[in-house]
Amino acid sequence: MTERQQQRSPSSGAGAAPAPPPGDADAESGPTVLGFAPDTAEDDETVEPVADGTAARVAVGSDRLAYVRRPDLVGGLLLLLAGVADAASVWLPWDRDGDVSGLSLVVRAVDAAPEGIAELGRTGLWQPAAVAAGGVVLLVLGLLLLRPARGHRVSGVLALGVALAVAAAVVGRLVDVGWDARSFGPGAWCAVAVAGLGALGALKAVLTAPRVTTVPAERLLVG
Structure with missing residues (x-):
């Protein structure tokens, strides 16, 4: 066996698994929940800037009923x-x-x-x-x-x-x-x-x- 054949990588053989594409590695690098990407914000919450320049999450609920106080x-x-x-x-x-x-x-x-x-x-x-x-x-x-x-x-x-x-x-x-x-x-x-x-x-x-x-x-x- 020649010196050039000895330096060949073992993964280059016929039975070696192909390397994953670069795009898949980037997708799996982030956190996942049961294989799905986590949500960035809830449906009833919005992100708004505050005075110090950071972002604050504000919860917004649905409208509620109230009695109108009035005279007769x-x-x-x-x-x-x-x-x-x-x-x-x-x-x-x-x-x-x-x-x-x-x-x-x-x-x-x-x-x-x-x-x-x-x-x-x-x-x-x-x-x-x-x-x-x-x-x-x-x-x-x-x-x-x-x-x-x-x-x-x-x-x-x-x-x-x-x-x-x-x-x-x-x-x-x-x-x-x-x-x-x-x-x-x-x-x-x-x-x-x-x-x-x-x-x-x-x-x-x-x-x-x-x-x-x-x-x-x-x-x-x-x-």
Whole structure:
């Protein structure tokens, strides 16, 4: 065997495996996950530069639902008008031909309260007292409806109950006068307005559904 044959590489024989191409070596030099190249960034993350010139990864999520806090202007205004009508019913006479104001009837009802509910029912003094107290409650609930909130259904339910109590007092007064509405004075008609305005404002608050909107998700620095 000549010296030239001895210096020949063993891999140059017929049974030697071919060398891998340069391109394959470069592809396999990087890190892999189960044979696949790893992702450089997640779908819900973006890379943004920061003040020092480096790159920061910011997570961006989907939009979320949020309630809109708002006042119920219509319902609150109706309840406030019911409170104004209640103040008028206190100062105006309840009988068409009489000069007895609602305030004097309320004072008499307070004086007769220690004698029991039966006495108030017999004399009919509970009616102006219920109207006066209900109008004050409706006025307070009207102020609550003017405050921004997710919904005003709780205040609306309370206002509806108070308005029904005032309406019961008005019907009781009508029964006492023999269903003759012509005997009603200005104060009694103001009591009717308290019941009507209170019921309308309460229904407006109860039937108004909360408003929902979408709010962009917050951008969080994760790395």
